[in-house]
Structure formats: C-alpha cells, structure tokens
C-alpha cells in the first residue's frame with residue numbers, strides 16, 4: 001500500500017488548487033491535488049513540504065488532517081492522506097504538471113480528477129461546509 005499525502009490549499013474564495021498530470025505519467029491528463037508519495041522516515045506533513053517545493057516551488061506548512069481514502073488501482077492500493085495546507089511563501093509554478101487551476105469543490109466535477117480523488121471530494125465538501133459556516137459565525 002502506497003501512502004500519498006495531498007495538499008488541500010484554498011484561497012479567499014474557498015477555491016482549491018488542483019493541477020494536471022502531464023503526458024508520460026500514469027493517469028496522464030487527470031487532475032489531482034498537489035502532493036506525492038510519503039517516503040520512508042518521513043511524516044505526511046514533511047512529505048507535503050518537500051513535494052510542494054519540488055512540484056510548484058512553494059514553501060508550505062501542513063495544517064490540520066482532513067480525511068483519508070484508500071483506493072485500489074490495478075497496479076496497487078494507494079491511501080490518500082489529505083491535509084489542509086497553507087502557503088508560507090511563493091506563487092505556484094508548473095514544475096511537474098502541465099496546467100493548474102483554482103476551482104470550487106462544487107465545480108471540481110467538471111475536471112477529470114484521478115479516480116481515487118472522487119470519494120475524497122465528498123469528504124472535502126463536508127469539510128469546507130463546516131469550515132465556511134464556522135468562519136461565518138466568527139465574523140458575527
């Protein structure tokens with residue numbers, strides 16, 4: 001089983017950053033959350049700091065754990081671990097993807113996300129509803 005840490009990065013409009021896997025990779029053309037395989041001796045949070053620097057030249061801080069999803073591909077099982085992730089410094093660059101977009105979770109259905117992401121998006125919808133209603137309350 002491969003553990004994969006994925007970054008849920010939101011902007012002020014509550015849109016989430018997704019990026020497209022380039023030609024030549026498995027699932028080429030699929031959209032995904034930035035992130036990657038957790039290496040030996042590394043926490044998922046450390047993995048996100050490393051991967052976001054490598055993939056997008058972003059300095060990030062992994063925050064709260066949101067949800068995990070296991071999915072069986074024909075080449076093996078992946079477990080996606082999703083964390084709320086904050087940009088500390090930088091603008092996202094396309095170093096390993098061929099496109100990126102900020103999109104609302106409701107609009108994500110229009111993008112062909114990787115199959116493992118589909119059940120995760122359900123959890124994220126619940127998470128963002130709770131988050132935005134909480135923010136609404138604290139704003140008075």
Ligand SMILES: Nc1nc2c([nH]c(=O)n2[C@H]2C[C@H](O)[C@@H](COP(=O)(O)OP(=O)(O)OP(=O)(O)O)O2)c(=O)[nH]1
Pocket residue numbers: 004005006025026031032033034035036037078080114115116117
């Ligand atoms: N980053 C990311 N990976 C995902 C998502 N959904 C999903 O099934 N995956 C899979 C694709 C890959 O098999 C794995 C992530 O590994 P990776 O990005 O480090 O590796 P890769 O396959 O792109 O390339 P490689 O390093 O194995 O050559 O998890 C997602 O939303 N984000």
